[in-house]
Amino acid sequence: MLSLTQLVAEELAVPVQTGVGEFAAHIAAQFNGAARAVLFYGSCLRSEQLQGEMLDFYLIVSDYETAYGKGWLAKWNRLLPPNVFPFQHNGLIAKVAVLSEKDFHDLNRPAASAVSVWARFAQPSRFAWCADETAKHTAVIAISGAAPTLLNAALAFVERDVDVLDLWQSGFQMTYSAELRAERKDRPSSVIAFDPERYRSFGIAALFHTSIANELRGGKILLLPDVDGRIAQEKNRWPGLRRRGKLLTIARLAKAAFTYAGGIDYLAWKINRHAGTHIVIRPWQRKWPLVAALFLVPKLLAKGAVR
Incomplete structure (x- = not known):
């Protein structure tokens, strides 16, 4: 069985459509050499429909001062990440969220101040552009924190033995309730239904990295004795x-x-x-x-x- 990091690396490396890669390279070129990676995610990734849609990218930069200079954009990207900008290229449109490598790593982990980044990157994403192998490795490590963070939150509210896909469902419902979202209530189940085997394999791998102790038996997840009070800690922060x-x-x-x-x-x-x-x-x-x-x-x- 592949490790979670290997699964993330393989998924990120799946080639994107030519138009997506060209758009990502165009975005990266606008940030004064600070661009490290451009990640493609969201509904357009799932549907592969680009024309007439709003593409979703995250641009990961080395640091905000290099990306913007020393103006107010750098200050606000640090104080209230991410900054979000509209882009157009070759007839396609996108919104681009900008994070530093450090913020991207931290916001994919349980100590993050909000769910928005790890909730999104627990879902599939792709490298649309990358500066070098070091940037790829750094992004893989950052994203590898997302699925365990989401599933750990869901484990804290489990009342009985659950299937891996049910745990994902609970986790996504929790994250949707922690933001102002326009999506319909059935959106979490539709995201999982698009590729259930992906979520099953990622879920099994991610459960090895949750702080709440668990075990997979006969296809069901069982909670183990919580000697460190991790369940209460997770519940209390929600x-x-x-x-x-x-x-x-x-x-x-x-x-x-x-x-x-x-x-x-x-x-x-x-x-x-x-x-x-x-x-x-x-x-x-x-x-x-x-x-x-x-x-x-x-x-x-x-x-x-x-x-």
């Missing part, structure tokens, strides 16, 4: 993660009003697509996107379009 995650979502939306041209239109597109709403952005909302976002989010919460 109310704070949920509160902080939703507040961070709003704070990042506010920051995106300054860093993301057309961000309010992207927000409406994303919510309409995933929640089945019909939000129309008015001219004043484009002129004052921060004010618009602050008014829009409470209304969507009241309607249940985001949770």
Whole structure:
């Protein structure tokens, strides 16, 4: 059986479509030689549909000062990671989240202040561009922390013996509840259903790296005696993660009003697509996107379009 690190490395190395690789190289070239890796993930990776869609990339950089200079962008990327920018290239569009190698490593682990990075990179991703073999290895090690972090959280709330895929389902439901998300309630199960064997093999490998002791018997996961109180520790941190995650979502939306041209239109597109709403952005909302976002989010919460 392959180790978790080997599984991550193999998955990341699966070739991307030519257009995705060219787009990623274009993105990497814009950051003053600081780019280390460009990772492709999300719904477009699963569907392989690029035209007319918003591609999702994470750009990993050596450090923020090299990437931006010493201006406010570097400061805010450090204080409230990640910065998110829109990009266009050869008829494709994307949003690009920027993290340093250090932040990317730390945000894929249990001590992360929010779930957003490890929840995403517990799912499949690909190298769309990479600076060198050292950058590849560093990204593999960072991402190898994501699945154990998610499954460890789910283990803390297990009430009976569970299947590996059920544990993934619980973990994704927990992470969705810790952010303001526009996706429908069945989204976690649809993500797993796209490639259940992938989640089964990654899950079995990741369970060797959780802090909550467990054992796989007959296809079921059994909790072992919790002599160190790890279950209570994990349970106790989740109310704070949920509160902080939703507040961070709003704070990042506010920051995106300054860093993301057309961000309010992207927000409406994303919510309409995933929640089945019909939000129309008015001219004043484009002129004052921060004010618009602050008014829009409470209304969507009241309607249940985001949770």
